[in-house]
Amino acid sequence: MNEILEGIRQAVELIVTLNPEIVEITTRTLYISLSATLIASLISVPIGGLIHFRSFKGKRTLINIIQTLFSIPTVLVGLLVFLLISKQGIFGSYNLLFTPGGMIIGQTVLIMPIIIGFTISALSGVKKHINDLAISLGASEFQTIYTIMREAKYALLAAIILGFGRAISEVGVAMLLGGNIRGFTRVITTTISLETSKGNVALSIALGIILLAIALIINLILNRFQEK
Amino acid sequence: MDLLQLKNVSKTYNNKEILKNINLKLKKGENLAFIGPTGCGKTTLLRLIDLLERPDSGKIYFDGIDSNTSKKKQMEIRRRIGMVFQQPIVFKGSVYENTAYGLKIRGEDKNHIDEMVNETLDILGLGGYHDRNASTLSGGETQRLALARVIVTEPELMILDEPTANLDPISSEKIENLIHSITYKKETTIIMATHDLIQGQLLSDKIAILNGEISQIGSPDEVFRKPKTKFVADFVGVKNLINGTAKISDNNLTIINTGNITIYSATQISGKVHAGIRPEDIIISTKKVETSARNVLKGKVKELIDTGALVNLKIDVGEIFTVLMTRQSFLDLKINLGKELWIYFKASAVHVF
Numbered sequence: 124m125n126e127i128l129e130g131i132r133q134a135v136e137l138i139v140t141l142n143p144e145i146v147e148i149t150t151r152t153l154y155i156s157l158s159a160t161l162i163a164s165l166i167s168v169p170i171g172g173l174i175h176f177r178s179f180k181g182k183r184t185l186i187n188i189i190q191t192l193f194s195i196p197t198v199l200v201g202l203l204v205f206l207l208i209s210k211q212g213i214f215g216s217y218n219l220l221f222t223p224g225g226m227i228i229g230q231t232v233l234i235m236p237i238i239i240g241f242t243i244s245a246l247s248g249v250k251k252h253i254n255d256l257a258i259s260l261g262a263s264e265f266q267t268i269y270t271i272m273r274e275a276k277y278a279l280l281a282a283i284i285l286g287f288g289r290a291i292s293e294v295g296v297a298m299l300l301g302g303n304i305r306g307f308t309r310v311i312t313t314t315i316s317l318e319t320s321k322g323n324v325a326l327s328i329a330l331g332i333i334l335l336a337i338a339l340i341i342n343l344i345l346n347r348f349q350e351k
Numbered sequence: 352m353d354l355l356q357l358k359n360v361s362k363t364y365n366n367k368e369i370l371k372n373i374n375l376k377l378k379k380g381e382n383l384a385f386i387g388p389t390g391c392g393k394t395t396l397l398r399l400i401d402l403l404e405r406p407d408s409g410k411i412y413f414d415g416i417d418s419n420t421s422k423k424k425q426m427e428i429r430r431r432i433g434m435v436f437q438q439p440i441v442f443k444g445s446v447y448e449n450t451a452y453g454l455k456i457r458g459e460d461k462n463h464i465d466e467m468v469n470e471t472l473d474i475l476g477l478g479g480y481h482d483r484n485a486s487t488l489s490g491g492e493t494q495r496l497a498l499a500r501v502i503v504t505e506p507e508l509m510i511l512d513e514p515t516a517n518l519d520p521i522s523s524e525k526i527e528n529l530i531h532s533i534t535y536k537k538e539t540t541i542i543m544a545t546h547d548l549i550q551g552q553l554l555s556d557k558i559a560i561l562n563g564e565i566s567q568i569g570s571p572d573e574v575f576r577k578p579k580t581k582f583v584a585d586f587v588g589v590k591n592l593i594n595g596t597a598k599i600s601d602n603n604l605t606i607i608n609t610g611n612i613t614i615y616s617a618t619q620i621s622g623k624v625h626a627g628i629r630p631e632d633i634i635i636s637t638k639k640v641e642t643s644a645r646n647v648l649k650g651k652v653k654e655l656i657d658t659g660a661l662v663n664l665k666i667d668v669g670e671i672f673t674v675l676m677t678r679q680s681f682l683d684l685k686i687n688l689g690k691e692l693w694i695y696f697k698a699s700a701v702h703v704f
Binding site: 258263270273276 | 403426440442
C-alpha cells in the first residue's frame with residue numbers, strides 16, 4: 124500500500140515539475156495519434172459517405188464487416204502492418220518499421236473501421252426529409268451531400284474523436300510497430316507497460332494519470348457535441 | 352404554352368397503384384388545388400411534379416421540357432420550381448441561413464442574397480428573426496420559414512403540400528393570407544394539395560378532386576355545384592344525394608323516381624342516376640304556396656341541429672332532405688320537431704349525374 128501511495132506522490136511531482144521525459148513521451152504520443160486520426164479521417168469520412176449515399180449489392184454485409192472490425196485486436200492490426208512494412212514486406216523498402224511513421228500507419232488502419240462505421244451512422248441519422256429539401260431547393264448531387272454532411276457535423280466529429288480515443292489508448296500496434304525505442308518511438312502506453320514490469324511504478328502512474336486526463340477531456344468534448 | 356403538362360402519369364408503390372393516368376395542363380399564373388382524402392396520392396403527385404420521384408409511366412413536361420432527362424437538366428428545372436413540404440423541417444442553423452440556402456447553392460452574390468433574404472423575411476413577418484436558431488421556431492413560424500425559403504428563389508411554379516395541415520386556426524389563416532398576397536404580387540403559378548375544401552376554394556382558380564386518379568377538374572364553382580361522380584359529390588359535401596331511375600318527359604324535363612318520391616330535373620338524362628340538391632337551394636314554408644318551383648314536397652321535421660347563425664333541418668318527405676335556414680326565419684316559422692312543412696326547389700337546382 125505504501126509503495127502505491129509513494130508512487131502517486133512521485134507521479135504528481137513528475138507531472139507538476141514537467142519532467143522532461145514525461146513531456147517528451149506525451150508530446151510524441153499526441154503527435155502520433157493525432158496524425159493517425161487526421162489521416163484516418165481524411166480517408167474514412169469520404170468512404171463512409173460513399174457507402175451511405177450509394178446503394179449497391181452487399182451494402183448491409185459490408186457495414187456488418189466494418190462494425191465487426193471496431194473490436195479487432197490491436198496486436199492483429201500490428202501484425203498485419205508489421206508484415207507489410209517489415210524488410211520482406213511489400214512496403215519494406217520505405218524503412219517504416221520501428222519508426223513513428225510506421226506507428227501512424229498502424230493506428231490509421233486500426234481506427235479506420237470505427238470512423239467509417241460511425242460516419243455511416245452519423246449520416247443515417249440525418250432525416251430523409253433534409254435530403255429531399257436540399258434537392259427540391261435546387262441543390263446538385265454534390266451540394267446535397269455537403270448539406271447532409273453539414274447537418275451531421277457533430278455526429279461526424281464524435282466519430283473522429285472516438286477514433287482518436289482508440290488510437291491513443293492502444294498498446295499492441297505501438298509495441299509491435301514502434302518497438303518502444305526510448306527517445307524515438309516510446310509512447311505513453313508502451314512506457315507504462317515497460318516501466319511497470321521494471322518496477323518503476325511512479326513513472327507509470329504519472330503517465331497513467333495523463334492518459335486518463337486525455338480520456339476525460341475527450342469525453343467532455345464528446346458530451347458537448349452530443350448536446351447539440 | 353402550358354407551364355406544366357402531365358400525360359398519362361402513373362405511379363406504383365409496393366404493387367399498389369397510387370396514381371393512375373393523370374392528365375393535366377396548367378397555364379402560367381393559374382392556381383390549382385388538388386383536393387382529396389388522406390392517401391389519395393396528393394403528396395406523391397406533388398413529388399412527381401417537383402421531380403423528386405420518377406413516374407412509372409407517362410410524361411411530365413415543365414415549360415415544354417421533358418423532365419425525363421439528365422440529372423443536371425432536372426436540377427435546372429427544379430431550380431425554377433419551389434416546394435413547401437407538409438412536414439415542418441429546417442436545416443441546422445439560423446433563420447437567415449435557412450432562407451439563404453436556395454440562393455447560395457445557385458451561386459448568387461452575397462449582396463443580392465442579403466437583399467432578397469431581408470425582403471422575404473420582412474414579407475413573411477420574420478423580420479427580427481435573422482439570427483434565431485431555426486429549430487427553436489414555433490410550428491407556424493417554421494411553416495412561414497419554409498415559405499420564405501421557397502419564395503426567396505422566385506420560383507415560376509410553387510408547390511405547397513398541405514401548407515397549413517399542422518397549424519392552429521390563427522396560424523393557418525396567416526399562411527393563407529400570405530400565400531394569397533404573394534401569388535397576387537409575384538404572379539407565381541401555384542399548385543397546392545389540401546384536404547380542406549374551403550382553403551382550396553379560397554386560394555385556387557382550378558380544383559382537381561384526386562382519388563388515385565383525377566375524378567374531376569374545373570373551376571371551384573363547377574366542381575362544387577356540378578359534381579360528376581358520386582365520389583366527388585360526397586367529397587365536396589353535396590348533402591341531399593338520392594338515387595333513382597330517370598326518364599325524359601314530354602316537356603323536356605327529366606322525371607326521377609326514387610321509389611318513394613318523384614322529382615323533376617332540368618338536366619336531360621335517363622337510366623339509373625344520382626341526383627343532388629344543395630341545401631341552400633331549398634325553400635321552406637309552413638303552408639302550401641303557389642310557386643314556379645317544379646318540385647313541391649310535403650314532409651315532417653325529423654331532426655333539428657342548431658349551428659348558431661344557421662339551423663340545419665332534416666325533413667322527411669319520403670326521402671330525408673337537409674335544409675338550411677337562418678335562425679330568424681326558423682323562429683318566425685315556429686318550427687319544432689314533427690311539424691309539417693312544404694319544401695320547394697327548382698328543376699334547375701337538381702343536379703343529376
